[in-house]
Amino acid sequence: MTTPTRVLVLNSGSSSVKYQLLDMRDTSRLAVGLVERIGEDTSRLKHTPLAVEGAETREFEGPIADHAAALAAVAAELAKDGLGLDSPELAAVGHRVVHGGKYFTVPTVIDDAVLKEIKRLIPVAPLHNPANVMGIEVAMELRPDLPQVAVFDTSFHTTMPESAARYAIDVATADEHRIHRYGFHGTSHAYVSRETAKLLGKAPAEVNVIVLHLGNGASASAVRGGRCVDTSMGLTPLEGLVMGTRSGDIDPAVIFHLNRVAGMDIDTIDALLNKKSGMIGLCGDNDMREITRRMNEGDDSARLAFEIYVHRLKKYIGAYSAVLGHVDALTFTAGVGENSTAVREAAVAGLEGFGLAVDPVLNETRADGARLISPPAARVAVAVVPTDEELEIATSAYALVRG
Numbered sequence: 001m002t003t004p005t006r007v008l009v010l011n012s013g014s015s016s017v018k019y020q021l022l023d024m025r026d027t028s029r030l031a032v033g034l035v036e037r038i039g040e041d042t043s044r045l046k047h048t049p050l051a052v053e054g055a056e057t058r059e060f061e062g063p064i065a066d067h068a069a070a071l072a073a074v075a076a077e078l079a080k081d082g083l084g085l086d087s088p089e090l091a092a093v094g095h096r097v098v099h100g101g102k103y104f105t106v107p108t109v110i111d112d113a114v115l116k117e118i119k120r121l122i123p124v125a126p127l128h129n130p131a132n133v134m135g136i137e138v139a140m141e142l143r144p145d146l147p148q149v150a151v152f153d154t155s156f157h158t159t160m161p162e163s164a165a166r167y168a169i170d171v172a173t174a175d176e177h178r179i180h181r182y183g184f185h186g187t188s189h190a191y192v193s194r195e196t197a198k199l200l201g202k203a204p205a206e207v208n209v210i211v212l213h214l215g216n217g218a219s220a221s222a223v224r225g226g227r228c229v230d231t232s233m234g235l236t237p238l239e240g241l242v243m244g245t246r247s248g249d250i251d252p253a254v255i256f257h258l259n260r261v262a263g264m265d266i267d268t269i270d271a272l273l274n275k276k277s278g279m280i281g282l283c284g285d286n287d288m289r290e291i292t293r294r295m296n297e298g299d300d301s302a303r304l305a306f307e308i309y310v311h312r313l314k315k316y317i318g319a320y321s322a323v324l325g326h327v328d329a330l331t332f333t334a335g336v337g338e339n340s341t342a343v344r345e346a347a348v349a350g351l352e353g354f355g356l357a358v359d360p361v362l363n364e365t366r367a368d369g370a371r372l373i374s375p376p377a378a379r380v381a382v383a384v385v386p387t388d389e390e391l392e393i394a395t396s397a398y399a400l401v402r403g
């Protein structure tokens with residue numbers, strides 16, 4: 001009998017499912033794909049079979065009613081290439097679960113009790129956990145015999161000390177309502193901080209790293225010897241850095257003001273801060289390519305948005321330098337961090353006093369893998385490390401089921 005070596009990674013959002021099938025013998029991708037606009041008439045499935053030589057991406061547009069139908073469609077596409085979910089080579093399904101609260105500190109095999117706890121966390125993650133639960137339930141129905149593993153965005157941050165994880169509000173109220181700084185993007189921060197240590201030729205336990213995960217959502221973390229000691233997102237992914245559409249840090253009194261003086265209700269304010277703020281609120285664009293292009297053509301609002309974005313980054317770099325005391329590396333990752341030379345250059349500019357500098361040629365040089373962009377003699381390494389949350393999820397799930 002063959003030893004199963006494949007892991008299906010599922011990232012279920014409220015109206016989408018992203019997936020990758022990996023072969024863990026060499027961590028190669030056998031298939032990748034995405035179902036979007038679930039529940040609409042114009043749902044779309046895009047499937048790329050990478051294991052089949054010469055096979056092309058297949059796209060399908062039409063109504064996909066719910067997550068069950070979406071996963072059935074994915075299973076059908078995989079089956080066409082001989083990669084069906086009924087394959088004995090499948091070892092596990094790894095699910096990205098956004099909120100694991102304080103409870104889930106490591107990837108966990110899902111049983112009824114685990115599923116119940118993930119559901120219990122829905123009040124603190126109303127946008128994400130219900131979709132994750134749907135993905136898990138559907139996958140469990142499709143292959144009840146297969147281990148389903150939850151890998152939580154919050155787990156990596158559960159090592160934060162109370163001094164960083166607790167808001168300075170009434171303790172009884174905070175505890176009753178589970179108001180706590182949980183942090184997110186943990187799978188990425190874990191993977192990228194470990195890869196940074198590898199790049200420096202050291203063990204994770206030997207290095208202190210500041211990770212800047214700058215995508216459409218963005219967060220910073222301070223990682224001491226492989227353990228997270230602070231991160232910029234909090235109870236929800238709204239806190240911290242300026243993001244594509246989220247404000248990041250603001251005075252909470254802005255909310256009272258918008259309610260009492262501007263007459264906005266809570267849902268309107270929620271949408272304003274989560275969906276119409278950040279870069280899109282400041283300049284009308286949330287794609288850093290477009291923002292830098294406009295800025296270079298002399299557009300003032302794009303320039304100001306860029307400056308606000310970078311100013312916030314610098315504040316977090318400074319804060320986390322102080323939190324860590326000694327910093328070995330500052331690492332950029334995710335869409336903006338991996339690609340925007342302008343953001344990297346501006347974020348580090350003027351921080352020579354912190355031992356930070358970027359070599360302009362290394363910063364401009366495009367490359368696929370992890371690389372250093374600081375001058376060779378720099379006191380603190382500055383790195384670009386492509387994140388790979390799917391690989392991290394698959395690796396964790398596989399390690400767990402292989403024992």
Ligand code: AMP
Pocket residue numbers: 214215216217244286287288289334335336339340
């Ligand atoms: P992510 O959420 O990690 O997929 O990042 C998406 C964001 O990355 C986009 O909204 C862009 O702002 C940014 N991005 C992607 N490619 C580039 C690029 N070549 N230059 C600058 N920003 C980029």
